[in-house]
Amino acid sequence: MAGTSTYQPKSGFAKWFEARLPIVGLVHSSFVVYPTPRNLNYWWTFGAILSVMLGVQIITGVVLAMHYTPHATLAMGSVEHIMRDVNYGWLLRYLHANGASMFFVAVYVHILRGMYYGSYKEPREVLWILGVIIFLLMMATAFMGYVLPWGQMSFWGATVITNLFSAIPLVGESITTWLWGGFAIDNPTLNRFFSLHYLLPFMIAGVVILHIWALHVSGQNNPTGIDIKSKDDTVPFTPHATIKDSFGIICFFIFFAWFVFFLPNYLGHPDNYIPADPLKTPAHIVPEWYFLPFYAILRAIPSKLGGVIAMFSSIAILIFIPWLDTSRVRSATYRPLYRQFFWIFVATGIGLGYLGSQPPEGIYVIAGRILTFYYFAHFLLVMPLIGILERPKSVPSSITEAVLAKTRSGHGAAESKA
Amino acid sequence: MTPGLPRAIGSKGSDLASTDSAHRAEPTRRDFLYIATGAAAAVGAVAVAWPLIDQMNPDAAALALATTDVDISTVAPGASVTVKWRGKPVFIRNRTPEEIEAAKAVPLADLPDQNSRNENAPTATADDSNRAAAGKENWLIMVGICTHLGCVPLGQHGPFGGWFCPCHGSAYDTAGRIRQGPAPENLHVPKYEFVSDTQIRIG
């Protein structure tokens, strides 16, 4: 934790430098001797996976930008040029396009991990809210990135999403005109989206630093949800967490590589290889898979403004869950009732994702409404009420006790070590 | 700046201490100067921010493309053309007598949006006569953008025989008025005029 640095510079230069900029000591105290709970499981490796994926997106993105042209008549040609002519261009683009999807896979796991183990609860509220801000910035970045190839889905996705702002009473139209730089989506829109797509990942990196700072102030949560009570409850970050995170990252990279090399277009939409045509909307437009649940919520409400409000609320509500959850116990491991509702919530999210991909007709609309209702009910009814009604199981008195009990009962030995 | 900095901080600190009692009595000249400086800085910040914001609005070149002329002599009854005006599709339809009939038969009370949404008749009701071209009721000229979230509806589709938006299922009738689905408004009629019998100018 901050201020507990035990770093002792050895060489003369290191001493000289540390006295002027104690950055090595900062890294040492944050990532080497930093005390991590000894019982972290693999769900805790997703933070490291996300950091690495941000790096992957920035590196592949910066090199793609060396070959990409942000112009309405040239963009798609330049993307095809990357795919066919640029050395390893196909690899860089597939890494970047699938990397965005992997980034969202990891962030959803990471968010759900937090919801399961109560990581948003006191004293980690600010840490949690910073996470929600990162999630919003990621969505904005991915949305603008998807516009860049200037295919039919790029164009019409951008049209639908920017038009969300036209639902705002009185100023809505001025806002959309301002966003577009014209009276419809056109070259000025593409040009500014490229500029912002380049900028936002660096803003994400900035918020990630705040996120990790806040983490190191409050300390990591852990599968028991109990606070660290003694030195026995922790192990040093290096080598324990470093190695475990690296192993998680490697497994995740195998999954990522499987998409890049064997299914590079599986998560994309074929219509995005058709050049943008402002006069013709594709018969069935869908956003990227990671936006589908929110898209389903947008369509579930039979009013323009209502749908837009519901969609934005479905994300904004995450900010409030530290206060909506009334339970005194953090981890769902000791919350038999909440645990079931947690999985119902996960199923609702997946269900909404499926409905978002279907045409807005008949049974899909009705199902979409039911699941939208339940999505909000989970936060506004289930979370506050269960915290009051549920009788949690007895919580072990320390992390060490929980770990030893698990080891004695003969399973989970591997899980409990690091 | 550097040599002056410690002195400035020092003098500010001592000033605060010495004016502390005066503060409670009545505002000093220094209070006035602080507030005036702060206000000037705020105005300055806004003045600097505005160009940064306004640069994103449509530029002079985009505004210059304000009108488009279209020759409609080849558009037979029952046919339509789509032209581009300010980057947006504009539908020009030569309606059949049946379509006109159907549009006229709808009572105003059945319409979710009773405003004409016609820039040539801004305050009028959404009766067919206020939607179609004045005195040429077979001509219907509209911006081809769904008033929900901006997709281009398909012509002569959907339950009302007018336009149907594939994105989220909004249905418009043969006068381009919203009848069903999430779109809040009728398709917009842009400003246009007949330059001659076969030529219109949009914008």
Ligand code: HEM
């Ligand atoms: C948060 C990190 C990022 C995410 C989630 C992200 C996401 C995306 C997505 C989804 C696409 C569309 C891919 C396609 O279907 O073709 C894209 C394209 C692109 N991105 Fe990023 N991106 C990120 C960071 C960056 C950075 C830092 C740059 C640096 C300039 C960049 C440059 C580009 C370029 C040039 C394209 C167009 C080429 C293409 O379409 O493959 N991206 N991005």
Ligand code: FES
């Ligand atoms: S854009 Fe037409 S119904 Fe949504």
